[in-house]
Amino acid sequence: xxxxxxxxxxxxxxxxxxxxxxxxxxxxxxxxxxxxxxxxxxxxxxxxxxxxxxxxxxxxxxxxxxxxxxxxxxxxxxxxxxxxxxxxxxxxxxxxxxxxxxxxxxxxxxxxxxxxxxxxxxxxxxxxxxxxxxxxxxxxxxxxxxxxxxxxxxxxxxxxxxxxxxxxxxxxxxxxxxxxxxxxxxxxxxxxxxxxxxxxxxxxxxxxxxxxxxxxxxxxxxxxxxxxxxxxxxxxxxxxxxxxxxxxxxxxxxxxxxxxxxxxxxxxxxxxxxxxxxxxxxxxxxxxxxxxxxxxxxxxxxx
Numbered sequence: 001x002x003x004x005x006x007x008x009x010x011x012x013x014x015x016x017x018x019x020x021x022x023x024x025x026x027x028x029x030x031x032x033x034x035x036x037x038x039x040x041x042x043x044x045x046x047x048x049x050x051x052x053x054x055x056x057x058x059x060x061x062x063x064x065x066x067x068x069x070x071x072x073x074x075x076x077x078x079x080x081x082x083x084x085x086x087x088x089x090x091x092x093x094x095x096x097x098x099x100x101x102x103x104x105x106x107x108x109x110x111x112x113x114x115x116x117x118x119x120x121x122x123x124x125x126x127x128x129x130x131x132x133x134x135x136x137x138x139x140x141x142x143x144x145x146x147x148x149x150x151x152x153x154x155x156x157x158x159x160x161x162x163x164x165x166x167x168x169x170x171x172x173x174x175x176x177x178x179x180x181x182x183x184x185x186x187x188x189x190x191x192x193x194x195x196x197x198x199x200x201x202x203x204x205x206x207x208x209x210x211x212x213x214x215x216x217x218x219x220x221x222x223x224x225x226x227x228x229x230x231x232x233x234x235x236x237x238x239x240x241x242x243x244x245x246x247x248x249x250x251x252x253x254x255x256x257x258x259x260x261x262x263x264x265x266x267x268x269x270x271x272x273x274x275x276x277x278x279x280x281x282x283x284x285x286x287x288x289x290x291x292x293x294x295x296x297x298x299x300x301x302x303x
C-alpha cells in the first residue's frame with residue numbers, strides 16, 4: 001500500500017500554495033478588507049504556525065477496477081464521504097488520474113471532500129490551508145469543465161469562503177467578491193438554492209460585524225459588492241431562505257441562529273440552535289458544528 005498526502009494530490013491538480021495564512025485574519029474573518037484599505041495598523045505581523053508533515057491518506061488495495069464505471073465511482077464516493085471523506089478523496093483522485101471522459105462530477109466531489117478535511121483540521125493551520133488549496137484546485141478545474149454547473153459553483157463558493165477566513169490584505173477582499181459572484185450565478189439558475197443563500201447570509205453577517213466606520217472606509221477604498229450591498233436584513237433573509245430550502249442541514253440552522261443572536265433575537269436563536277442539535281448528522285463536520293452550538297447556547301441568557 002502507498003500513501004497520498006494533500007500536497008501530492010494538489011500537485012496532481014496543477015496547483016501550488018502561493019499564499020500564506022494569517023492568524024490575525026483568522027480571528028477576525030474580514031479584517032483583511034480593512035488591512036487592504038489601510039484602516040487597521042499594518043504593523044501587526046502574523047506568526048507562522050509550526051510546520052509539520054501533512055496528513056497521509058492510506059490508499060486501500062484494489063480501490064478501483066481498471067474499467068470502473070464513473071457513476072459507480074461517484075456513488076461510492078458519496079457513501080464514503082459521510083463516514084470517511086479522506087478515503088472518498090483518494091477514490092476520486094485515483095479515478096481522475098485515469099483520465100475519465102467526464103471529470104466534472106468527480107472534481108466537485110473531490111473539492112467537497114478536501115474542504116471538509118480542511119474544516120476538520122483542528123491543530124495545524126498550515127495543514128488546514130493545504131486541504132483548502134487542494135479543494136480550490138479541484139473546484140476551479142470543475143468550473144473549467146462546466147462553468148454553469150450548480151454543484152461546481154456551490155462548492156467553489158464554499159471553498160473560497162473558507163479560504164477568505166485565512167488571509168489578510170486584498171486576498172480576502174478578492175475572495176469575498178468571487179464568493180459573491182459565484183453565489184449570484186447560482187441564484188440566476190436556481191433562485192432558492194439553499195446552499196447559495198447560506199453562503200450569502202454568512203457573507204452579509206461577516207461584513208455587518210465590522211463597525212460602521214470600517215464598512216464606510218472599506219466601501220470608499222475597495223468598492224467590492226459585498227461591502228456595498230451588505231445588511232443585517234439581507235443576512236437574515238438569506239439564512240431564512242437557506243433553512244426554508246433545506247431544513248435538515250445542521251449548518252443552516254446554526255448560521256441562522258448565530259445571525260439572530262448577533263441581532264439580539266436570543267429567543268429565536270435558541271429555537272434554531274435546538275433544531276440543529278435535534279437533527280441527525282448529515283455531514284462529517286456536523287459533530288463539530290453541534291459542539292459549537294452547545295457553546296453558543298451556554299452563552300445565551302438563561303443558558
